[in-house]
Amino acid sequence: MKWTEQQMPRQDGRVAVVTGANTGLGFETARGLAERGAAVVLAVRDTEKGKRAAARINGDVSVQELDLTSLESVRAAAAGLRATYPRIDLLINNAGVMYTPKQVTRDGFEMQFGTNHLGHFALTGLLLDLLLPVPGSRVVTVSSTGHRINAAIHFDDLQWERSYSRIAAYGQSKLANLMFTYELQRRLAAHGTTTAVAAHPGISDTDLVRNTPAVARRLITWLTPVLTQPAAAGALPTLRAATDPSVLGGQYYGPDGLAERRGYPRPVASSPDSYDLTVQHRLWAVSEDLTGVRFPVGPVTAAA
Template sequence: MSDNWTERDVPSQHGRVAVITGANTGLGFDTAKVLAERGATVVLAVRDVAKGKQAAARLGANADVTVQELDLSSLESVRSAAADLHATLPKIDLLINNAGVMYPPRQSTRDGFELQFGTNHLGHFAFTGLLLDLLLPVEGSRVVTVASIAHRIRAAIHFDDLQWENSYDRVAAYGQAKLANLMFAYELQRRLAPHGTTTSIAAHPGVARTELMRNSPAVLRALFPVVAPLFTQSSERGALPTLRAATDPAALGGQYDGPAGPGGYRGRPRVVTSTPQSYDVSIQRRLWAVSEELTAVKYPVG
């Protein structure tokens, strides 16, 4: 696979349907923009419909774009959105699990889950499971889950306190959520492999300059303007690993795409590796079982 891959390498997406969560801003918007420019029918699945419509307008009158309300912090909203998409879409070629929250103060979702774990992992777990029947009949369909280099930072799956009820550390909680994203992507690929039509791929943007950083600890926000030029990249560049995972004909199920530069902070997208614990099959399977129990979503593969 080339190490000089850019958005110019995205092949035609005419006839393909892409659903992207959190697509009204940042990485999701930049991903949607390129896919729409290549001819895809794009669904912006967003929490704020008004902002979603503004994003759709920015994509231009010629873009085939619709907006779907989706609040990943509410399983009721996840189920409602999935039902709407079943009513309006004949198929899905690309499901891109992009939306997320990072480093908020301790909060709970509507279902009582810690906000980062509930939104970043459980919301996407449920949404994917409820839409998988629209992907499975489609040859070459893909589920792309956006992870983070934060899965390396104080990250573990705390089965004894998944919702951080005993104590809360926003950095460690984010690390758990992004580690869960990776483990979900890997376990999903193992379950999809026998079907031979749909693949699961993970990607990460490095350190991209997006509004996701707004809840970072004060010391990081203070240092960011000084050090940003050294180890960050634009949102447009940060979206490239996701785009490559979604569209590169050479991409394989179970791989992880990220920037090629030192530390994975920035650079052109290529296949990278994640931490040893992220590949632990026993933890992946345990997390899957817990996720099915917490969301009450049972997958049609396994």
């Protein structure tokens, strides 16, 4: 069966936090959840854009300021959400940047790694205890097929201080999203309520490519009708990962078409590197040290 929004169950009574929800994939994810009855929080850097996006969605929608390039902002956003919501059913780690020129976040992290991975790592850790008591709650983190392209976790130069490749840095951040999901799921399994799932949108027509070099951007624009799918279709893997009752913790959802570029969402496999337990454990420890955030779920011991 081809899974579409029509297969999404009602979400009445559920609270969903979607990062980067004022445009593109995040907007379509938030819209889909709100139209099925969820109370949706658009967690966005620009609250004015967030308010304009909220006005375009039918349903219970609010806006929370969140700048993933600043751990101070991440902590403030988590505090604001905790003060407003006694529980969270869905945390959708969607926001991201791609192929940026060499830049650093306010905390000195390489922009793509700091935004795509470390910001979401910190936000999840700060909110997780609001999800743990909620049966059926989920953390969905959006990765990319880019996690396969020249991608590795460069522990010897995580912040790309010695040299910089915008493509490899993006690949590292998206590989980190998957490794975070898999390690988080192992830690959550003992609790039996919350699950961690990953998704990717294939190649979707969004403004994420704005930092792509000019020649490649022109090529993408020319090939858009052939290679890409609309943002609403690109959001389907995330929506399925968040709402389908058959989803299992630790699964990864993407389009079912050729090379996972477009199509209907189904479980897919990530790269062999993404399943490396040793690297997952090391990345988790490094991420805790860099963000200062400790999770309320501990590591799985060998005896367990």
